[in-house]
Amino acid sequence: MNEFDRIARFFKPLAKDFPGALGLTDDAAIMQTPPGVDLVVTTDAMMEGVHFLGTDTPQSIAQRLLRSNLSDLAAMGAQPVSYTLVTALNKDVTDDWLQAFSETLQGDQKKYAIHLMGGDTVRSEGAMHFSITAFGVVPHGQLMRRTLKRAMMPSDVYDIYVSGTIGDSTLGLMAAQGKKLYGVNSDDIEFLKQRHYAPEPRLELARTIRTFALAAIDISDGLAADIGHMAVASQAQAIIEADKIPLSPAAKKALDAWPEHMEAILTGGEDYELAFIIDEREASLLKIAATKINVPLTKIGQLKYGEGGIQVLDANKRMMMLKQKGWQHF
Amino acid sequence: MNEFDRIARFFKPLAKDFPGALGLTDDAAIMQTPPGVDLVVTTDAMMEGVHFLGTDTPQSIAQRLLRSNLSDLAAMGAQPVSYTLVTALNKDVTDDWLQAFSETLQGDQKKYAIHLMGGDTVRSEGAMHFSITAFGVVPHGQLMRRTLKRAMMPSDVYDIYVSGTIGDSTLGLMAAQGKKLYGVNSDDIEFLKQRHYAPEPRLELARTIRTFALAAIDISDGLAADIGHMAVASQAQAIIEADKIPLSPAAKKALDAWPEHMEAILTGGEDYELAFIIDEREASLLKIAATKINVPLTKIGQLKYGEGGIQVLDANKRMMMLKQKGWQHF
Incomplete structure (x- = not known):
């Protein structure tokens, strides 16, 4: 099949x-955004040999590709609308x-x-490449950013929360790469592999907290790196x-057996959970939100x-030295 | 420099x-579209070894990448607003x-x-890859498509026009590849190489004709292929x-010396001129438009x-057999 046949099928x-x-017949697509909403646009690319292997299943590549973009929309508080897809396929790709x-x-x-x-x-001619540009909408004024909605005063102290569990994806990737856990x-x-290959973007959580969370980011580069991005952007x-970081039973077992995994849990990427900032005076709103959605929310710091x-800080409140703050894409 | 430093610089x-x-600090960007306009979204990707060579200059890669997307916006009658850029760079790429x-x-x-x-x-890890998703706006109701705005009646005959000159890009590419012209x-x-490496998207023409042109397409796959797409989409x-196709002096000299170039002129891609359909009752509007903009417009068929x-048809009104209707991207 040629390009046009494959697009059609x-x-x-x-x-x-x-x-x-427009049925994918024209060179461009058309959107209208209703008044009162912001259109949110995000792009994530994956390169064979860097972000995935040629032997990964098409299912896992498709899921990680689309869901990593959806996670970016969630981080901004946006709900998905549409996406465009770039595929660079080589001769090994069959119908x-x-x-x-x-x-x-x-x-x-x-x-x-x-x-x-x-x-x-x-x-x-060589490696495969995929990228998606995803479009979402958020009611005007409800956009979440990694930067705080209001500048901090010296007396301000906010709470840092994360959704779900952290570190599963990086442990799952280790296992997939043949490393012994x-x-x-x-x-x-x-379970750990599934968390890597089929991450769950936190769209419902995003819709629930976007009216009162002060900032948010999705954990794609690693917990320490992404919360670091948020803190630097907010000059805070x-x-x-570390001992408050929520772990799945599987990750907890792996960590108990090999405490050095804490480094991977803190710096491994692609959890696609949300980290977000809450003013404790609005903790009651968060409690109501948490009862509505089936995702654990855990306060991990300030x-x-x-x-x-x-x-x-480790369990003895001593500062931990991390070799690597997060995955460098480049 | 790492990824973040390179993005910053x-x-x-x-x-x-x-x-x-948002200063490229967040994971997504924000747009609002004013009421009364459609947002037009187009994506074009370029892969090293397929669409460009690693030895091509960064200037020519950047220009062809952005301008091919702008040409898609022009084909739809849209004016540019913004774009997102994916770069997959290898170790050979210097600062x-x-x-x-x-x-x-x-x-x-x-x-x-x-x-x-x-x-x-x-x-x-290997070939470079670039893609752009470009955003434009067009007043509601003025969108041009490759499909006719109104279905043809058996008695209808419309005129097919093209802008600029055709075939320069493919002849320029031949010359760049070391083929003797x-x-x-x-x-x-x-001149021919410049037409390949620095195409000129017809945005001003698009804005001028979008109120009365019945359909339009940009010539990216080749004149015959793209006008074929338009005819198939419109069931017409x-x-x-062939002898009415506008040629630059350089292309005319090359064709005179080697008449077989007509095949390349008809099927070579990346001219990024516009082909468009005009009802002859609106030819006066087109004449007014043509005086406003400094781009030749030529009627090449019906x-x-x-x-x-x-x-x-050739100069003797005999049907020409083309080996290849246009460049197959896949």
């Missing part, structure tokens, strides 16, 4: 319910591969109420207590007036 | 005048290279009134007269009621 069905996609890739996107489109609206399909059974390993000091940076 | 300056870019790439984008941003608002910078001098070759028959397809 594998990508047109993904665009059929979005009128602005069966594309079929599985496309079906996975179709499943996620239903799950997250998002539609394909355009993109480009090019040929690669101690203290865990095969079900645990399956983040203090994280944000204080300061220079802009992050400190991680 | 080479890409942040490109985003400084677009408030919705000097990125500096030249970024400065070229900066120059084009001023020329075309467009701003960087986000994107992603990833590492490649006869009948041309070194200035001609320089396009008849093109669109008739029919099955959906294209015929190219």
